[in-house]
Amino acid sequence: MPPSMIPSYGNTFMRSKRMRKIQWDESLSIGVPLIDDQHKKWIQCLADVTAAVELVQGPQRIAEAIGFLLDYTRTHFATEEKAMADNQYAGLADHQAKHEQLRKTLADLEDEYKEEGATHILAESIGNFMANWLVTHIKEVDLKFGSFLREKGVVLAL
Numbered sequence: 001m002p003p004s005m006i007p008s009y010g011n012t013f014m015r016s017k018r019m020r021k022i023q024w025d026e027s028l029s030i031g032v033p034l035i036d037d038q039h040k041k042w043i044q045c046l047a048d049v050t051a052a053v054e055l056v057q058g059p060q061r062i063a064e065a066i067g068f069l070l071d072y073t074r075t076h077f078a079t080e081e082k083a084m085a086d087n088q089y090a091g092l093a094d095h096q097a098k099h100e101q102l103r104k105t106l107a108d109l110e111d112e113y114k115e116e117g118a119t120h121i122l123a124e125s126i127g128n129f130m131a132n133w134l135v136t137h138i139k140e141v142d143l144k145f146g147s148f149l150r151e152k153g154v155v156l157a158l
Contacts, residue, residue: 020131021050028138030146034156035083038076039142042134045069049127053120062123066113069130070106077103080145087154089145098141102133 024040048065051057077099084092113122149156 020128022046022131022135028135030138030142031150032146032156035080035142035146038079039134039138042069042072042076045072046127046131046134049123049130053123053127056120059117059119062120063113063117066110066123066126069126070110073102073106073130080142083149083154083156084145087149087152089148091141091144091148095141095145098137105129 022043024043028039028043029036030039045065045068049062049069052062052065081092081096081099083089084095089095109122109126113119113126116122
């Protein structure tokens with residue numbers, strides 16, 4: 001899939017010559033320490049991809065940053081989905097479907113970067129797409145899960 005064909009999450013993805021940078025702030029907190037900590041780490045993964053591109057680091061460093069981002073995405077989804085299942089979250093199926101949609105997109109991108117190499121254009125596309133997806137997903141989907149856990153008195157700590 002060429003970088004220009006990366007699907008959007010809502011209408012937030014725009015191809016640009018600059019990478020979108022996101023920083024953690026309280027608007028991204030869902031009030032669940034474990035998940036918030038993982039979101040912070042995910043944002044750091046995105047910052048690493050951005051740095052690899054903007055500092056014009058070589059393909060090996062870009063590949064490492066992308067690989068870690070993709071692996072961490074899988075880890076985070078497993079954590080969220082287990083917490084949802086363990087607590088009988090009614091929105092689990094919908095949340096899993098959103099995660100699965102992203103997993104498929106990331107699998108395509110992973111295949112592309114393994115086939116063509118970790119180019120700056122691909123890294124920029126992945127970084128921008130993931131930054132937009134993550135912010136939108138946290139604010140539109142994960143906040144609901146956080147509210148559910150807090151209302152039940154469930155504490156997922158580090």
